[in-house]
Amino acid sequence: MRAPSEDFVSRVLDVVASIPSGRAMAYGDVAAALGSRAARAVGTVMSHYGSDVPWWRVVRASGHPAIDHETRALQHFRAEGTPLKWSRDGVYRVDLTAARHTP
DNA sequence: GTCGTGACAGTAG
DNA sequence: ACTACTGCCACGA
Secondary structure (H helix, E strand, C coil): CCCCCCCHHHHHHHHHHCCCCCCEEEHHHHHHHHCCCCHHHHHHHHHHHHHHCCHHHEECCCCCCCCCCHHHHHHHHHHHCCCEEECCCCCEEECHHHHECCC
């Protein structure tokens, strides 16, 4: 059993780092994996510490990537073969129906 | 100990 | 499809 004394940050990074290539998780799913509903806290932590984890594999419940990082995430999704759903306006979103990773 | 902020989620119009 | 409002939790000042 992992010492529950671990910082919230360490746990978030651990979950994100455990997402396999070609898969994705919603912020709420990551929080749920930690036993919390702090989806917002996960995003806040990611913005400061996510630089060392595959943050692009963490998307919103709607399938949209992290705000202001859509183009950056797209490069990785295309390279990893992550299931994407495209709209007619060139707007894309991750197909969580197929890419959702559950621990 | 209180307030404000945030890479969110869900519901309603 | 969109915006608006509310609810949740963690962190810094």
